[in-house]
Amino acid sequence: MAFKHLTIKDDGHIVRCTIANPPRHTFVSQSISEMHSLLNDLETNDQIRVLVLTGASDEYFIRHYEVTELVDVAEANIDSKKAPPTGPAEKLHGFNELCLRLENAPFMVVAALNGSAAGGGCEISLSCDFRLMKDGDFHYGLPETNVGILPGGGGTQRYARMLGTAKALDLIIHGTVLSPAEALDLGLIHRLYPATSFDQDVDAFVENLASRAPVALRSAKQSIRRGVDLPIDQALLHEQQAFDQTMVTEDAAKSMRAYLTASVQLGDMDFDFKGE
Amino acid sequence: MAFKHLTIKDDGHIVRCTIANPPRHTFVSQSISEMHSLLNDLETNDQIRVLVLTGASDEYFIRHYEVTELVDVAEANIDSKKAPPTGPAEKLHGFNELCLRLENAPFMVVAALNGSAAGGGCEISLSCDFRLMKDGDFHYGLPETNVGILPGGGGTQRYARMLGTAKALDLIIHGTVLSPAEALDLGLIHRLYPATSFDQDVDAFVENLASRAPVALRSAKQSIRRGVDLPIDQALLHEQQAFDQTMVTEDAAKSMRAYLTASVQLGDMDFDFKGE
Amino acid sequence: MAFKHLTIKDDGHIVRCTIANPPRHTFVSQSISEMHSLLNDLETNDQIRVLVLTGASDEYFIRHYEVTELVDVAEANIDSKKAPPTGPAEKLHGFNELCLRLENAPFMVVAALNGSAAGGGCEISLSCDFRLMKDGDFHYGLPETNVGILPGGGGTQRYARMLGTAKALDLIIHGTVLSPAEALDLGLIHRLYPATSFDQDVDAFVENLASRAPVALRSAKQSIRRGVDLPIDQALLHEQQAFDQTMVTEDAAKSMRAYLTASVQLGDMDFDFKGE
Numbered sequence: 001m002a003f004k005h006l007t008i009k010d011d012g013h014i015v016r017c018t019i020a021n022p023p024r025h026t027f028v029s030q031s032i033s034e035m036h037s038l039l040n041d042l043e044t045n046d047q048i049r050v051l052v053l054t055g056a057s058d059e060y061f062i063r064h065y066e067v068t069e070l071v072d073v074a075e076a077n078i079d080s081k082k083a084p085p086t087g088p089a090e091k092l093h094g095f096n097e098l099c100l101r102l103e104n105a106p107f108m109v110v111a112a113l114n115g116s117a118a119g120g121g122c123e124i125s126l127s128c129d130f131r132l133m134k135d136g137d138f139h140y141g142l143p144e145t146n147v148g149i150l151p152g153g154g155g156t157q158r159y160a161r162m163l164g165t166a167k168a169l170d171l172i173i174h175g176t177v178l179s180p181a182e183a184l185d186l187g188l189i190h191r192l193y194p195a196t197s198f199d200q201d202v203d204a205f206v207e208n209l210a211s212r213a214p215v216a217l218r219s220a221k222q223s224i225r226r227g228v229d230l231p232i233d234q235a236l237l238h239e240q241q242a243f244d245q246t247m248v249t250e251d252a253a254k255s256m257r258a259y260l261t262a263s264v265q266l267g268d269m270d271f272d273f274k275g276e
Numbered sequence: 277m278a279f280k281h282l283t284i285k286d287d288g289h290i291v292r293c294t295i296a297n298p299p300r301h302t303f304v305s306q307s308i309s310e311m312h313s314l315l316n317d318l319e320t321n322d323q324i325r326v327l328v329l330t331g332a333s334d335e336y337f338i339r340h341y342e343v344t345e346l347v348d349v350a351e352a353n354i355d356s357k358k359a360p361p362t363g364p365a366e367k368l369h370g371f372n373e374l375c376l377r378l379e380n381a382p383f384m385v386v387a388a389l390n391g392s393a394a395g396g397g398c399e400i401s402l403s404c405d406f407r408l409m410k411d412g413d414f415h416y417g418l419p420e421t422n423v424g425i426l427p428g429g430g431g432t433q434r435y436a437r438m439l440g441t442a443k444a445l446d447l448i449i450h451g452t453v454l455s456p457a458e459a460l461d462l463g464l465i466h467r468l469y470p471a472t473s474f475d476q477d478v479d480a481f482v483e484n485l486a487s488r489a490p491v492a493l494r495s496a497k498q499s500i501r502r503g504v505d506l507p508i509d510q511a512l513l514h515e516q517q518a519f520d521q522t523m524v525t526e527d528a529a530k531s532m533r534a535y536l537t538a539s540v541q542l543g544d545m546d547f548d549f550k551g552e
Numbered sequence: 553m554a555f556k557h558l559t560i561k562d563d564g565h566i567v568r569c570t571i572a573n574p575p576r577h578t579f580v581s582q583s584i585s586e587m588h589s590l591l592n593d594l595e596t597n598d599q600i601r602v603l604v605l606t607g608a609s610d611e612y613f614i615r616h617y618e619v620t621e622l623v624d625v626a627e628a629n630i631d632s633k634k635a636p637p638t639g640p641a642e643k644l645h646g647f648n649e650l651c652l653r654l655e656n657a658p659f660m661v662v663a664a665l666n667g668s669a670a671g672g673g674c675e676i677s678l679s680c681d682f683r684l685m686k687d688g689d690f691h692y693g694l695p696e697t698n699v700g701i702l703p704g705g706g707g708t709q710r711y712a713r714m715l716g717t718a719k720a721l722d723l724i725i726h727g728t729v730l731s732p733a734e735a736l737d738l739g740l741i742h743r744l745y746p747a748t749s750f751d752q753d754v755d756a757f758v759e760n761l762a763s764r765a766p767v768a769l770r771s772a773k774q775s776i777r778r779g780v781d782l783p784i785d786q787a788l789l790h791e792q793q794a795f796d797q798t799m800v801t802e803d804a805a806k807s808m809r810a811y812l813t814a815s816v817q818l819g820d821m822d823f824d825f826k827g828e
Contacts, residue, residue: 067532074529082524089516096512103508108725129721147535148489148528148549150496152519157503157511162716164438165500169405170466172496173384173488190722212725213700220702220724224717227709229507231781232655235709236648240641243704248634252700253626256619259699273700343808350805358800365792372788379784423811424765424804424825426772428795433779433787440714441776445681446742448772449660449764505783 003034007056013049013210015042020056026066027120032094039101049210049217049275051105052202053128054112055121059138061113062121065095065153074149095120095153099127103225106218108209112202113189118143118177123153126162129221131189132205133180134198140188141177161228162188213255214275219245250276281307282314283332289325289486291318296332302342303396308370315377325486325493325551327381328478329404330388335414337389338397341371341429350425371396371429375403379501382494384485388478389465394419394453399429402438405497407465408481409456410474416464417453437504438464489531490551495521526552555586559608565601565762567594572608578618579672584646591653601762601769601827603657604754605680606664611690613665614673617647617705626701647672647705651679655777658770660761664754665741670695670729675705678714681773683741684757685732686750692740693729713780714740765807766827771797802828 005028009016017038021028042048055061076082092100102109102124111117111125113133117140125131133140142151142159150156151172159168163186170176184192193201209217223242227235246252255271281304285292293314297304318324331337352358368376378385378400387393387401389409393416401407409416418427418435426432427448435444439462446452460468469477485493499518503511522528531547557580561568569590573580594600607613628634644652654661654676663669663677665685669692677683685692694703694711702708703724711720715738722728736744745753761769775794779787798804807823 067536070523071529071532071536074523074525074532077524078526078529084521084524085517087517088510088513089520090513092509092512093516096516100509100512129725131718145489145492145496147531147547148492148525149522149532150492150499150515150519152515154508154512154515156496156499156515156518157508160500160504161508162718164463165504166407166438166463166466168500169497172500173405173485173493175488187716187718190718209725212727213697216697216700216702217725220697220708221721223702223708224712224720224724228712228717232706232709232713233644233652234640236644236652236706237640237642239702239704239706239708240645240648241637241639242708243702244641245636246701247622247626248629248636249626249700250630253623253630255699256623256626256701260619260623271699343812346799347805347808347812350799350801350808353800354802354805360797360800361793363793364786364789365796366789368785368788369792372792376785376788421765421768421772423807423823424768424801425798425808426768426775426791426795428791430784430788430791432772432775432791432794433784436776436780437784440739441780442683442714442739442742444776445773448776449681449761449769451764 003038005031006034006038008038012047014052014206015048015050016052016054018054018056019062022057024066025055025057025060025063027062027064027124028066029069029094032098035098036094036101039098039105042107043101043105046106046275048107049214050108050110050206052110052112052206053124054202055114057115060115060121061111061117062124063116064118065120067147070149095123099123099154102127104222108217108221110202110206110209113138113140114198116140119151119155120153123151123155123158126158126188127154130191130205132191132193132202133183133189134195135180135192136195138180139177140180140183142172143175143177145173146175211273213246213249213251213273215249215251216246219243250274279310279314282310284314288323290328290482291324291326292328292330294330294332295338298333300342301331301333301336301339303338303340303400304342305345305370308374311374312370312377315374315381319377319382322382322551324383325490326384326386326482328386328388328482329400330478331390333391336391336397337387337393338400339392340394341396343423346425371399375399375430378403380498383490384493384497386478386482386485389414389416390474392416395427395431396429399427399431399434402434402464403430406467406481408467408469408478409459409465410471411456411468412471414456415453416456416459418448419451419453421449422451487549489522489525489527489549491525491527492522495519526550555590557583558586558590560590564599566604566758567600567602568604568606570606570608571614574609576618577607577609577612577615579614579616579676580618581621581646584650587650588646588653591650591657595653595658598658598827600659601766602660602662602758604662604664604758605676606754607666609667612667612673613663613669614676615668616670617672619699622701647675651675651706654679656774660769660773662754662758662761665690665692666750668692671703671707672705675703675707675710678710678740679706682743682757684743684745684754685735685741686747687732687744688747690732691729692732692735694724695727695729697725698727763825765798765801765803765825767801767803768798771795802826
């Protein structure tokens, strides 16, 4: 694949995707379609254990979705006196489809936030499994209401689920962007790494993930993602499926047997998982 | 409208409603019906951007729901040997209907907690979009189980959603009331203001809210409120509707264009929103 | 009842159940069936107000589910080339049924965590209403992915609901176990007591619970448990039922009347509740 906005580095178990759009560093409609193409390939490659998304510039992961595209639509709507919609949309747009694909991908997805991420850039990262941020004079958040719109790429929903409605309302209604430390404090990002060691810290995090039991990780992710939308009794039936998926793997059988033999604490295992 | 318990001050975009019931400072059945009457008017007035609820006394926002009303019902139930209900209620009572109306109102609803709020007083505030509390020797919470009942005006549900079931169970089962600082720490209240500047701090908060893009705020609130009760894919369809509602407004088109021209950070916009 | 793994002490309102399985201190299939037998008795005894679960050893509440049982199944699956399941399980297994019974029991269930609890031991405690932990060199958490499986006794679901998906993914994907202080900080446990006073602190906590209004506690628990799985308007109908259940009790009528007479704060009531 030849991409305009994406640079792909495939190390077998780990795929790194660097997103670029100089000089504005925004996400555009072509970024969406390129990401879908990438996922078409990755989703059917069962060697992939981790996908890492990062930004190409020094300042931004993704600055935000390209406002030029949005304002053109809004102005055309006004010129044509388009009426506001009277019910929920009938079909998810490509950006939301992309975020759902990341959220449900059969591998871990890590956002390596090498700089600021606002609006659509923040929303992409919210659909990743892990958010690792570089410390510095960066911002993170959903400022959309400052320009009369709202987070329309999942931001209202994923904030509300991560932070609760009280905090989500506060941040979204005020269009607040956060410092990296504030984002960490709220649990929006998982790790905050010093700028000087960010690349190595991300590599270590990602390599550790890739060394862990692939079927267990994929099934655990699937169980959590599906289960939160279901009543507890139905959620448990999905969890049982996820558990049973691990119980037919050599990785589970061999590492459990090794644990019993070694008599170590469960947290201290070191095992070479094969992904089967 | 002439109210016994409510005093209304309408500044155009901002409506202030002061709730009084001296000397007990409780919420009574007539308070409920007066609030419904008020909302009948406000919901159809598209000039309203913010509704502020506050209490008239120095000590209380709302002390709690009037226990005299409740104990009369309980004693009559016992005299008539009324059996406990065997299934969920068939119809929401007026207090719950009121809270849902506040939660879904097409404007921001702010509880200016000028003093203590327990039981039903706390529950009213939990259905507001923002809770701003005066610091001092006040309490906030749901003490109902101390007198053999439980929070029956949404308290068990809104606590569980805001705090998670583990913390909600702890506070409700023990009938705990919190200091303002504890309520802030748990995220139950959004802001804690010094007593000396409370009125000005509330005014500044409310005036800022009223200056922000009305359609964006209303649609963002609607998206969050509806979405948390839906599976993520359906929730995103509602969010898309909310987003599209903003995308037919002059406020969005003009402020996005201004942002592109000025090349400022999204968080630093200053724009005169018209609500259209 | 004569149990191999459980020792029962019944004080009327408070039942203490000590779980033992020396020398491994794991939970085994017979532990599950014995717990079900115990609950068969307790659920129909309306004198019970609190069930306390604790571990018999100095080191463990429950070490984890017995891995020998699991690895035998996994190895048999591999020998028979069993295929992974293609849909959710059709029936909850006995461990999940047990956890749901604890969660929905008509009395308070307290986990007195006298030592470490990992995997299935942690999962049992997550389905209790309260988790009280002894401070010391203990661990708490879900390390399953370290041995190629995942928390299959409700752990992925109850972590996600208590901590949100972002934190739940982090802890489960990394198989992290926590110190008691970390578990407290995350809100996974409710109280952390010094080792020297743990037994007395647990007794005081439990006796206080048993002194509180039984119908109110049971109904509040039921309202919270049912409501979190429902949209807010339906949840409120269940809460109204729970409230109405308390409003036919002498405990409610008499303690509310006492409150009105004494004119004390709701939090300072001291009343002899009869459970009727």
